[in-house]
Amino acid sequence: MLQASRAGCNDGELRRRAVTIFVFMIATVAFGFVAPSFGTLANIRAIELSSSVLLIASIGATFVILMGSIDLSIGAVASFCGMLVARLSPDLGLWSVPIACVVGLAFGAINGLVYVYLRIPSILVTLGSATTISGAVLFISDGRSLSVSDPAVIDMAQGALANVVPNAVLISAVIYGAAVLVGDRTRFGRMTLAIGSDEQIAALMGVRVNAIKVQAFALSGLLSGFAGVLLAARLGSATVTMGSYMTLDTITAVVVGGTAITGGSGNVRLTIIGGLFITTFSDVMNILALPPYLQAIIQGTVILVAVLLNTRRASAEDVK
Amino acid sequence: MNGVSAPIYSMRNASKRFNGIAVVEGIDLDVFPNEIVGIAGENGAGKSTTLKMIAGIHAPNAGSMRLFGKSFRPLSYTHAVEAGISMVFQEQALISSLAVYENIFLSLEPYFTSWLGIVDRGAMIAVSERHLKNLGLGYIDPRRRTGDYAFHDRQMIEIAKAFALAEHFHIDHPIILLDEPTAAIGEREIKILFESIRRYRRRASFVLITHRLAEYVELCDRIYVFKDGRNVGEFAGEEISEQSLHRAMVGRIRDDEYFMEKRQLSLGGAPIAISAHGLSGQNVKNVSFEIRKGEILGLGGLVGCGKEAVARAVVGFEPFPLNGTVELGGEVLPLRGRGKAAIKRGVGFVPKERKSEGIVPYMSVQANMSLASLPLVSSLSGFLSRSRERRLAEKYINRLRVRCKGPAQLCQFLSGGNQQKVVIAKWLARKTQVLVLDNPTRGVDVGAKQEIYSVLRDLAEEGVAILLVTDDLPELIGMSNRILVMREGELQFECSAPADNKPTEQELVQHMV
Numbered sequence: 018m019l020q021a022s023r024a025g026c027n028d029g030e031l032r033r034r035a036v037t038i039f040v041f042m043i044a045t046v047a048f049g050f051v052a053p054s055f056g057t058l059a060n061i062r063a064i065e066l067s068s069s070v071l072l073i074a075s076i077g078a079t080f081v082i083l084m085g086s087i088d089l090s091i092g093a094v095a096s097f098c099g100m101l102v103a104r105l106s107p108d109l110g111l112w113s114v115p116i117a118c119v120v121g122l123a124f125g126a127i128n129g130l131v132y133v134y135l136r137i138p139s140i141l142v143t144l145g146s147a148t149t150i151s152g153a154v155l156f157i158s159d160g161r162s163l164s165v166s167d168p169a170v171i172d173m174a175q176g177a178l179a180n181v182v183p184n185a186v187l188i189s190a191v192i193y194g195a196a197v198l199v200g201d202r203t204r205f206g207r208m209t210l211a212i213g214s215d216e217q218i219a220a221l222m223g224v225r226v227n228a229i230k231v232q233a234f235a236l237s238g239l240l241s242g243f244a245g246v247l248l249a250a251r252l253g254s255a256t257v258t259m260g261s262y263m264t265l266d267t268i269t270a271v272v273v274g275g276t277a278i279t280g281g282s283g284n285v286r287l288t289i290i291g292g293l294f295i296t297t298f299s300d301v302m303n304i305l306a307l308p309p310y311l312q313a314i315i316q317g318t319v320i321l322v323a324v325l326l327n328t329r330r331a332s333a334e335d336v337k
Numbered sequence: 338m339n340g341v342s343a344p345i346y347s348m349r350n351a352s353k354r355f356n357g358i359a360v361v362e363g364i365d366l367d368v369f370p371n372e373i374v375g376i377a378g379e380n381g382a383g384k385s386t387t388l389k390m391i392a393g394i395h396a397p398n399a400g401s402m403r404l405f406g407k408s409f410r411p412l413s414y415t416h417a418v419e420a421g422i423s424m425v426f427q428e429q430a431l432i433s434s435l436a437v438y439e440n441i442f443l444s445l446e447p448y449f450t451s452w453l454g455i456v457d458r459g460a461m462i463a464v465s466e467r468h469l470k471n472l473g474l475g476y477i478d479p480r481r482r483t484g485d486y487a488f489h490d491r492q493m494i495e496i497a498k499a500f501a502l503a504e505h506f507h508i509d510h511p512i513i514l515l516d517e518p519t520a521a522i523g524e525r526e527i528k529i530l531f532e533s534i535r536r537y538r539r540r541a542s543f544v545l546i547t548h549r550l551a552e553y554v555e556l557c558d559r560i561y562v563f564k565d566g567r568n569v570g571e572f573a574g575e576e577i578s579e580q581s582l583h584r585a586m587v588g589r590i591r592d593d594e595y596f597m598e599k600r601q602l603s604l605g606g607a608p609i610a611i612s613a614h615g616l617s618g619q620n621v622k623n624v625s626f627e628i629r630k631g632e633i634l635g636l637g638g639l640v641g642c643g644k645e646a647v648a649r650a651v652v653g654f655e656p657f658p659l660n661g662t663v664e665l666g667g668e669v670l671p672l673r674g675r676g677k678a679a680i681k682r683g684v685g686f687v688p689k690e691r692k693s694e695g696i697v698p699y700m701s702v703q704a705n706m707s708l709a710s711l712p713l714v715s716s717l718s719g720f721l722s723r724s725r726e727r728r729l730a731e732k733y734i735n736r737l738r739v740r741c742k743g744p745a746q747l748c749q750f751l752s753g754g755n756q757q758k759v760v761i762a763k764w765l766a767r768k769t770q771v772l773v774l775d776n777p778t779r780g781v782d783v784g785a786k787q788e789i790y791s792v793l794r795d796l797a798e799e800g801v802a803i804l805l806v807t808d809d810l811p812e813l814i815g816m817s818n819r820i821l822v823m824r825e826g827e828l829q830f831e832c833s834a835p836a837d838n839k840p841t842e843q844e845l846v847q848h849m850v
């Protein structure tokens with residue numbers, strides 16, 4: 018009831034949280050060794066690939082959430098762009114990838130423009146556009162699954178540098194590195210945080226707040242589109258709802274990474290831990306062949322616990 | 338008075354640590370019936386923390402408290418309120434989307450609820466109305482949204498709330514804690530507030546924090562002086578004077594050169610840096626003026642006279658001026674997008690509402706300070722350079738004596754006055770041609786105030802044109818080369834204020850009311 022404050026963190030706290038999450042990771046891995054196939058190369062590869070996909074989408078989501086907004090269209094955009102690559106790659110080959118990314122960027126930019134200029138809360142804008150885009154996926158695919166067979170596209174996700182480091186991991190590492198740099202050391206990064214804290218502050222700095230907002234949504238569209246492309250290439254096929262899990266998983270990854278869901282506090286750095294955590298955990302449960310209902314129950318509980326450990330609730334007087 | 342009765346509240350040997358760092362150490366404090374007690378000290382001395390311990394918001398790490406003769410260990414603010422203590426916060430704690438009366442009785446709705454579970458809004462409104470009237474705030478409608486009222490009105494609502502809470506719990510003799518209640522309100526409101534305090538003291542005690550020493554002298558019976566979280570002095574009755582307080586707080590005698598008037602420039606033919614013609618809008622009617630390079634133009638007037646709106650119109654932020662032009666270095670700024678154009682051409686603006694417009698609480702001191710000058714701390718690659726940023730922050734931390742653990746500390750954990758210094762540093766860090774300041778020394782301690790004045794003099798010497806909007810009369814008179822007084826949106830009076838011939842407060846006030 019006093020000063021409005023949000024769960025925030027400084028560097029010391031970031032470290033403390035990183036430790037918390039690492040403890041979780043280790044526990045998960047130990048748990049995984051109960052199932053002998055967890056440690057196999059194939060399984061580790063699978064975890065690497067799926068966490069790469071999730072991380073890329075989560076990075077875009079982080080900037081949006083830092084601003085105090087939310088993007089619920091991530092899953093739909095990912096599905097659309099994955100489907101688009103499946104549609105176009107037989108004719109265009111690798112060129113279908115940048116095209117799909119540009120389409121993702123356009124979706125994001127439209128989200129941002131509608132949000133900013135029609136002054137509709139982002140949660141509603143993206144809820145609406147998610148539905149629309151899901152419809153469009155059905156339209157371009159006739160409601161069927163399409164396979165992705167272009168070797169260059171497949172290689173982008175499934176190949177590996179010198180047969181050791183998977184391409185998907187390389188790509189996501191590069192994007193992650195760039196995002197950390199952008200978040201910490203550019204005007205865009207600083208201003209997303211300032212906007213999440215209070216728009217007036219950024220406005221009084223001569224910043225075009227609207228432009229930053231549109232950019233953040235465009236970035237989210239671009240990265241979720243690319244995540245969808247990578248997912249389709251990894252699976253070798255595109256289905257109409259394959260990306261839908263990403264909408265909530267990205268938000269979870271961001272929040273487990275210590276960014277306040279209300280914006281104004283956090284960092285893109287720990288989003289990687291959130292992404293890894295979610296993927297590893299669901300992988301372990303798959304290997305143990307737990308029934309789906311049990312998986313859902315456990316996963317939900319574990320996420321709640323992770324968030325509990327990971328935010329300073331005691332000093333966050335203002336919990337929404 | 339103190340000799341005869343026993344204290345109604347006492348704190349013994351109290352300490353408070355945050356993350357292992359002692360912020361308050363070994364404080365003893367008594368409050369006697371009908372007494373007005375002051376706590377004085379520099380920014381970060383631990384004054385607010387002490388009040389928060391009394392109010393149950395922070396639990397002391399050591400020490401004991403007694404209230405009305407019984408041991409007192411409040412577990413929460415609500416608990417303290419029920420026991421007879423209420424507090425007006427330094428940074429506002431009202432919820433702007435609620436009606437005024439809802440804020441006043443927030444969380445007390447059960448007391449107004451009939452057995453049918455229906456909240457008696459009429460009663461809440463009536464009680465709120467009465468308290469607002471008592472404080473001379475009859476014009477505030479308790480049914481309206483709190484956010485519709487200006488900052489200074491919200492401050493008065495908080496004060497009314499404190500009185501209403503005390504009455505509500507039938508406390509015969511409440512203790513009301515006031516943390517810088519006058520920092521954001523004008524002379525007129527201060528007068529009303531002080532009158533009510535004097536009226537209420539017959540049945541209440543007060544603990545007061547302010548950064549205007551004259552207010553301690555005017556109101557307080559006894560004053561504790563804090564330094565670095567310790568009690569370094571206690572003054573009562575005749576011993577209380579601005580000089581004695583200043584000396585105890587800062588450790589040196591206050592010099593007559595507080596506003597450094599000798600350094601005030603005489604500006605024969607200095608070129609005009611910025612001029613405004615026919616500014617009008619909400620609360621502002623046809624205001625024109627110009628500021629020369631190196632000039633400090635003071636703009637005074639009662640709260641609500643439109644001076645803040647003029648400041649915002651000059652820098653081009655909402656509420657937008659409906660009309661009028663601003664000319665900067667011979668160039669007329671566009672009406673649309675004036676804010677951005679002004680900033681690009683080197684206009685800086687220190688706003689009044691630091692909590693929502695000044696700092697980003699979950700950013701470090703260093704990131705906050707560089708926010709307006711990111712290009713300056715960027716390396717050739719275009720990315721921000723952490724080391725440059727840190728050097729910049731260190732420079733201003735020293736220059737303005739910001740009390741913090743270092744450039745990496747989050748602004749959230751700075752005391753109110755130190756946050757204000759960070760806001761000022763943000764604009765100093767950047768090369769400005771024109772600096773517009775709205776009450777820049779609000780909540781800043783006397784020592785640091787002088788630092789800020791000295792910085793303003795430096796800037797003037799460098800040729801920066803300064804528009805100083807302030808509610809503080811001595812500051813207005815002492816700092817300005819020229820003074821404008823506004824009343825009801827219009828310029829009412831203009832006079833020059835050369836170093837050797839300053840106008841008196843009376844001369845100015847007569848044009849304000």
Ligand SMILES: Nc1ncnc2c1ncn2[C@@H]1O[C@H](COP(=O)(O)OP(=O)(O)OP(=O)(O)O)[C@@H](O)[C@H]1O
Pocket residue numbers: 355356360378379380381382383384385386387427740741750751752753754755780782
């Ligand atoms: N929650 C907190 N966590 C860590 N440090 C804190 C916290 N609250 C206050 N501090 C630190 O305690 C010190 C005293 O703060 P306090 O707010 O009591 O100062 P103050 O005397 O009221 O100053 P001002 O005149 O600027 O309001 C400051 O250095 C501040 O940074």
Ligand SMILES: [Mg+2]
Pocket residue numbers: 384385386427516752753754
């Ligand atoms: Mg304080």
